[in-house]
Amino acid sequence: MNHSTPQGPIEWRPIPGFPSYEASERGDIRRAVSFRHYPAGMVLRQRRNRFGYMTVRLSERGIAHDVFVHRLVALAFIGPQPTPQHEVAHGDGSRDNNHWANLRWATPSENALDRRRHGRLPDTRGEKHPMARLTNDLVLALRSRRRAGALYREIADEFGFPKLTVYDAVTGKTWSHI
Incomplete structure (x- = not known):
């Protein structure tokens, strides 16, 4: 289901591994299925973890999972993680910008180079x-x-x-x- 904003419609896609939830292209996460007093379409509140990344708590089959928002958006819009070692990299270096176009799968070394380029990883060589x-x-x-x-x-x-x-x-x- 898509909603409109002044910028146009917002695309929502199902999140692989979490069938009760959807991710928006902008980085919002919502319920796709009603459960108890949580209606379908309810956008979840995001929390910033101690490292500055946005997380949400998803519940599947009675088990709660605290998950990075950027990872959920990447799974929904970019596709599966190429290898278990790949991480989600933010193209602009902003941990707040979880728009799918700002995200990509990267190796740990590629992600470290990005962080250095963005000034988030000091050069200690x-x-x-x-x-x-x-x-x-x-x-x-x-x-x-x-x-x-x-x-x-x-x-x-x-x-x-x-x-x-x-x-x-x-x-x-x-x-x-x-």
Whole structure:
């Protein structure tokens, strides 16, 4: 069932896995089936969890589920989760904008890149990490010594770091951003 707004009709679709509920294209969730004193068409109240994401409580077969609104909208409008590892990513970085066009399935690394781009994930790579023992300049010096023919063991002894730390930094397993 669709309703109209000044912007036009609102599309509602059933939510896979929750047959008693529907999601709107804008991110609202409503009951599709009447139950006790809850009529069909009743839009559910959303709550913000401690991480800033909107959630709703859905009840199926007597079991209550607290579910992310963005996940329900993605299931209804985008389709099934491609793999168990995929997450719902917000295109604009706003956790409040659960319009289906703002959502997409993404891998955890893609979602982390989005969060970094939106300023929600601080860049703690390399010397910006509070536990970093190396610096950008030191990594460049390690790489320069290796290019000059020094053995990893020699470089490690010279700079006072474990051989594996030197190897990882020189080969790019760590510090790949520089």
